[in-house]
Amino acid sequence: MAAKSNLTNMALSLTLVCLVCSALLGGIYALTAAPIEQAQQAKTNSSIARVLPAFDSVPELETIEVDGASYTYYRVPGSGYAVISKVVGFGGPLTLMVGIGEDGLVCNTVVLSHSETPGLGAKCQTDASFIDQFKGWDPAARRLAVTKDGGEVDAITASTITSRAYTAAVANAYNVYLKLSENE
Amino acid sequence: MEYLIIIISAIFVNNIVLAQFLGVCPFLGVSSKLTTATGMSGAVCFVITLATVVTYLINKFFLVPLGLTFLQTIAFILVIASLVQIVEIVLKKISPSLYQALGIFLPLITTNCAVLGVALNVVTKEFTFGDSAHMLNLGEATVYALATSLGYGLAMILFAGLREQLAMRDVPKSFKGLPIAFITVGIMAMAFLGFSGIV
Amino acid sequence: MSKFGLITKGLLKENPTFVLVLGLCPTLATTTSAMNGLEMGLATMFVLILSNIVISLIAPVVPDKVHIPVYIVVIATFVTLLQLLMQAYVPDVYETLGLFIPLIVVNCIVLGRAEAFASKNSVGDSALDGIGIGIGFTLSLTVIGIVREILGSGSIFGWKFIAGDGVLAFVMAPGAFLVLGYLMVLFNKLAKR
Numbered sequence: 001m002a003a004k005s006n007l008t009n010m011a012l013s014l015t016l017v018c019l020v021c022s023a024l025l026g027g028i029y030a031l032t033a034a035p036i037e038q039a040q041q042a043k044t045n046s047s048i049a050r051v052l053p054a055f056d057s058v059p060e061l062e063t064i065e066v067d068g069a070s071y072t073y074y075r076v077p078g079s080g081y082a083v084i085s086k087v088v089g090f091g092g093p094l095t096l097m098v099g100i101g102e103d104g105l106v107c108n109t110v111v112l113s114h115s116e117t118p119g120l121g122a123k124c125q126t127d128a129s130f131i132d133q134f135k136g137w138d139p140a141a142r143r144l145a146v147t148k149d150g151g152e153v154d155a156i157t158a159s160t161i162t163s164r165a166y167t168a169a170v171a172n173a174y175n176v177y178l179k180l181s182e183n184e
Numbered sequence: 185m186e187y188l189i190i191i192i193s194a195i196f197v198n199n200i201v202l203a204q205f206l207g208v209c210p211f212l213g214v215s216s217k218l219t220t221a222t223g224m225s226g227a228v229c230f231v232i233t234l235a236t237v238v239t240y241l242i243n244k245f246f247l248v249p250l251g252l253t254f255l256q257t258i259a260f261i262l263v264i265a266s267l268v269q270i271v272e273i274v275l276k277k278i279s280p281s282l283y284q285a286l287g288i289f290l291p292l293i294t295t296n297c298a299v300l301g302v303a304l305n306v307v308t309k310e311f312t313f314g315d316s317a318h319m320l321n322l323g324e325a326t327v328y329a330l331a332t333s334l335g336y337g338l339a340m341i342l343f344a345g346l347r348e349q350l351a352m353r354d355v356p357k358s359f360k361g362l363p364i365a366f367i368t369v370g371i372m373a374m375a376f377l378g379f380s381g382i383v
Numbered sequence: 384m385s386k387f388g389l390i391t392k393g394l395l396k397e398n399p400t401f402v403l404v405l406g407l408c409p410t411l412a413t414t415t416s417a418m419n420g421l422e423m424g425l426a427t428m429f430v431l432i433l434s435n436i437v438i439s440l441i442a443p444v445v446p447d448k449v450h451i452p453v454y455i456v457v458i459a460t461f462v463t464l465l466q467l468l469m470q471a472y473v474p475d476v477y478e479t480l481g482l483f484i485p486l487i488v489v490n491c492i493v494l495g496r497a498e499a500f501a502s503k504n505s506v507g508d509s510a511l512d513g514i515g516i517g518i519g520f521t522l523s524l525t526v527i528g529i530v531r532e533i534l535g536s537g538s539i540f541g542w543k544f545i546a547g548d549g550v551l552a553f554v555m556a557p558g559a560f561l562v563l564g565y566l567m568v569l570f571n572k573l574a575k576r
Contacts, residue, residue, distance in 0.1 A: 017457065039470065086317055093317035203556050206412075294455075
């Protein structure tokens with residue numbers, strides 16, 4: 001069935017296979033590079049559209065230092081800021097995009113990536129009663145902390161750590177907003 | 185302190201077999217006897233740690249600077265396959281007794297997804313040991329790989345002990361062999377779930 | 384074996400999950416819901432069919448001693464291809480399945496079929512074998528996903544028919560092992576009749 005092995009044909013066949021495969025992949029990579037970027041852009045756009053009331057053109061990603069940590073955000077003129085805020089959740093990093101309007105109210109929040117427990121902490125993506133309570137929240141007037149910590153955020157049942165992290169991410173985003181509006 | 189958190193988290197909380205489902209095939213395949221399970225654990229420990237260090241360096245100094253990270257999968261599996269071969273040859277030369285103990289397991293390790301899984305996790309995922317999310321540095325990656333593979337060994341040896349007992353029991357016909365093994369692992373996984381949240 | 388037999392053998396006689404018991408890691412890890420199981424199965428089938436075709440073509444000229452490395456390179460190439468395509472066109476699915484897409488490289492089903500079937504058979508038969516085993520794998524994963532989703536979240540394919548939470552353990556790690564174990568018992572019982 002298979003050909004007899006000797007050093008020449010072993011080296012030759014391995015080299016050939018690697019060459020052909022890497023050439024093929026290089027080509028496919030070049031072909032898919034644009035669609036991959038488009039897909040990522042589409043995801044960013046839909047996230048911004050969810051957390052802020054309106055935006056027309058794609059804003060530039062900008063960076064700012066707040067309290068020693070670096071944050072990235074999108075500035076949408078006439079609408080507000082979409083701040084990307086990363087905290088430590090229960091199972092790993094939890095990344096949110098938090099929209100804050102120019103009036104200083106939280107507009108909406110969306111989870112960009114998480115590694116929380118399915119069925120428990122992962123509900124922070126789907127549990128409407130948890131997510132919706134942040135809509136229109138005024139961090140200047142109401143304290144951003146879960147009820148267990150003396151704040152006003154109702155935690156997801158049996159997922160206090162995730163809820164706490166989520167709330168902290170929103171609070172961090174608000175601090176970024178404060179710094180940004182100060183600078184202007 | 186951070187290293188301690190990595191070790192506890194990798195061995196108990198995020199046990200590679202019981203919580204992450206990596207390396208399940210060899211876990212079931214060689215766990216029917218305690219001695220083979222111990223041998224396999226040793227070999228896996230060795231290869232995972234070595235492979236993670238090597239692939240970490242290749243990724244950092246070769247793939248990332250050249251913008252070839254999309255070739256990670258193919259590069260890593262080749263590195264792991266050749267590494268296993270080299271380990272086999274070297275071991276045969278310098279320590280025939282160790283080779284006798286681990287030798288037969290080495291070829292099986294190339295297709296153990298725990299090895300590739302840990303190597304890929306370390307270079308693509310952010311970890312949250314301590315109080316911020318970050319990519320692991322070389323030291324942390326090494327400790328993480330070692331601890332993860334110790335967790336693999338722990339789960340495998342515990343399970344082999346259970347299976348040796350199980351072999352002597354009278355189980356219903358349809359449950360014989362793998363089905364009862366799976367149910368046992370399920371109960372073990374439940375026990376390990378008790379560790380979640382401690383770090 | 385007939386062409387029809389090649390396609391249907393993956394369902395029962397050579398079912399990769401319940402009879403051959405191969406490729407367990409994705410089987411356990413990605414079946415938290417029916418949809419995830421289905422997607423993982425299809426992704427594996429894609430690689431399985433293509434690698435079977437290519438390997439049956441090159442097998443006669445590959446020297447014996449390096450055939451495993453050559454096969455692994457071929458499989459890894461198709462896996463990377465799949466990764467790129469998924470990132471471009473179904474990024475959400477790619478994110479959900481995560482690590483288990485690159486890990487198709489070390490899925491013993493793929494290398495196993497290459498070694499046991501594709502290297503010894505014609506291109507057409509190898510493609511059919513890939514389809515057959517792929518269908519068997521996809522169906523098994525979907526069934527496990529359906530059971531876990533019903534018990535764990537009270538829904539099927541995302542359609543919720545029981546209000547409130549299910550038994551969480553079935554979505555988490557222990558449930559995966561338990562469901563697979565009990566389904567295997569059921570399979571043994573039915574198949575042996």
